[in-house]
Amino acid sequence: MTVAQPSAVEIGLMSGRAGYVLKANDRGAFTVASPTLYPHMWSWDAGFVALGIATVSVPRALSELRSLLSGQWATGMIPHILFHSPSDYFPGPERWRTQVAAARPAGVLTSGICQPPIHVIALSRILHDARRKGGADQELAEEFVRETFDAWLAWHSYLATARDPYSYGLVEIHHGWESGMDDSPRWDAPYANVRVGAMPPFVRADLAHVADPSQRPSDAEYAKYLWLLEQKVHARYDDAVYRATGDFVMGDVLVSALLAAASDLLADMGEELGIGGGASGGVEQSRAIARRFRTGVLRSVNPETGLARDLDLRTGTWLDVESAAGFAPLLCGGDDALTRRQRDLLLGPRWCGHSRLRWPVVPSVSPASPAFREQTYWRGPQWPVLNWLMAWALNRSGEQEAANQLRLAGLSQLVDCDFAEYYQPVTGETLGSRDQSWTAAIALDFLAARRPAQRRPVRWLTSELPRITPTQRAADLAGDRPPRTRGPATTPEMPRTP
Helix, strand or coil: CCCCCCCHHHHHHHHHHHHHHHHHCECCCCECCCCCCCCCEEHHHHHHHHHHHCCCCHHHHHHHHHHHHCCCCCCCCCECEEECCCCCCCCCHHHHCHHHCCCCCCCCEECCCECCCCHHHHHHHHHHHHHHHCHHHHHHHHHHHHHHHHHHHHHHHHHHHCCCCCCCCCEEECCHHHHCCCCCHHHHHHHHCCCCCCCCCCCCCHHHHCCCHHHCCCHHHHHHHHHHHHHHHHCCCCHHHHHHHCCCCEEEHHHHHHHHHHHHHHHHHHHHHCCCCCCCCHHHHHHHHHHHHHHHHHCCCCCCCCCCCEEECCCCEEECCCEHHHHHHHHHCCCHHHHHHHHHHHHCCCCCCCCCCCCCCCECECCCCCCCCCCCCCCCCECHHHHHHHHHHHHHCCCHHHHHHHHHHHHHHCCCCCCCCEECCCCCCEECCCCCHHHHHHHHHHHHCCCCCCCCCCCCCHHHCCCCCHHHHHHHCCCCCCCCCCCCCCCCCCCCCC
């Protein structure tokens, strides 16, 4: 694919407009995800926002992450929303009712679920910028890493323990919202088994902020989302209780890959700054987390399609869907042959090179898939943050030419300076919310055109992980952990090495 470099005038306009959007959405110590549709602080939005702000102000980027950490739960979980002021957003704090959770933070209203762990990836970019600038920025960033290292380690450890109790190497999510890809067809099969019970009535607020309701999930889908929320409340946000009683328990390959990549970067920063040393220190803990989840992602790959697959932990079934999450191995690395195969697939005719696409950037679902829907949320539209993730992953793997293709195409898509939440992949039309903070942040980062350090060589060690069946795991840990009452009835067939 070939895309022309935006002109100097377009670059200047884009840079100024992106900075304006982030400034307008700034509320002091945090940035709202968008001015109307999302008037609060979202977890993985904040990571992308921080790395974009860092191109302009390292101190302000660090304060964004510090504000996010103010909502961290005692378990280590970083919740997916921090509510700083009243609004009409739904579901708000009164629906989440996190006061029933013993681990909730004092003095901060939050949701009760989490989102993908992008934050340390953003922090590594901020540290890169600070060191490039030197002086006070470098000192401030390095001190911030020292100050918050244990908090990030607690976040990663939460995902590696409470959300992977049987050491499968796949992070367990309890709601489609935790994947970041809310209504993706990744979750169609498991959501089909969710039966909505009695719960309070609801009136959606999101549809008032979009021109076309077809851009958003349906009411029937939304009812299932709220039902899972009710199940979390009934479990008092105890992960073990929800695991035994809830309707949605999935092993998420994208979240797992981001955890692996972020854990390696946290270990890198710890080594550079002399933090968390020793055999039982944070550096080794982070390396161990990275190894486990990288291996879990790699062994989920379907050898026929070359895509990673999520796992329904209720039934033990691999979920074969042509969503962008299938490129999770690009994010975590670990197998050079697979990386090359995924690169060719990503840039090829089923994905970015598909003939119908207005811009050759990453669609959320393959246009060649029967599940592809051109303008419905995570069912086909192109999200600039996804394009950034894949460009970042390719760059870090040494695939600079491929990464630059995605970067240039992404900039070309954003020259209209609307900075939409997502884009219609065939017409290029803006969809969802306008002036979306993380889209503006992505533009700034792409304009900076930085090249991250390449990842270290790693090994694929599937022998480190148990077979994916809780019955076997319970037998291994007899006496140490009570058996769970619900779980996979069968063991998925493990894929061969690609």
